[in-house]
Amino acid sequence: MSAPRAKDEMRDNLPAPSTPEGELFHYTPAEAAYYLPFSPRKLREMAYLWEIPHVNNGNRVWFSGLNIRAITAQFTREPFIAPKPVKTAA
Template sequence: MTAPRDTKKVPEQGRYTPAPSTPEGELFHYKPDEAARYLPFSGRKLRELAYSREIPHVNNGNSVWFSGLNIRAISEQFTVQPLAADKRPAALAATA
C-alpha cells in the first residue's frame, strides 16, 4: 500500500513581482496575497472587499487580481487627510 497523495496546492515559489510604484508594476496583476504586502490588509480581507465591490480590482472570471494602479488607488482611498486649521477643535488649534 502506498501513502496517500498530498492534495494540498503548493504555492508558487520565486514569482517575480515588481513594486506597484514602478512603471512595470502599474500594469502587473497581483494576487490578493501579493497585494497584501503593499497594503494594510490581509489577502483574505482584500478578497472580501473586492467581492463586495468596496475597492478597485480586476475580476478575471473566478479570480480577483489587483493591478499596481489598483493598489495605489486603494492606498489613496484609505488615506486620511489632516483637518484644515479652521476645522480643528479649539484645543488643537491653540497649540498650532
C-alpha cells in the first residue's frame, strides 16, 4: 500500500485499528475520521494543538491504530451512577 496523494483520499483494504495489523498501521486523518466522530480537518487541528495522540512524520499528521483507540478512550464518557444513600440507625 502506498500513501494517498490527496489529503482526503482513502486507500483500499485498510486494516481495522483493533486488529494486530492495524495497531501500528498509519492512517491519514481522512481514514482515521472513518473510525472517530471527528472530521479530518478537526483531527488535524486537534493534532496540531497536541490535544490528541498522533504521529508526526515529516510535518504530516498520521494516526496509528493505537492512537485511534486512545482517542476513542479519551472521549468516551461513562454514565454517572449516583451513590445510594446510606441509611443510618436512629
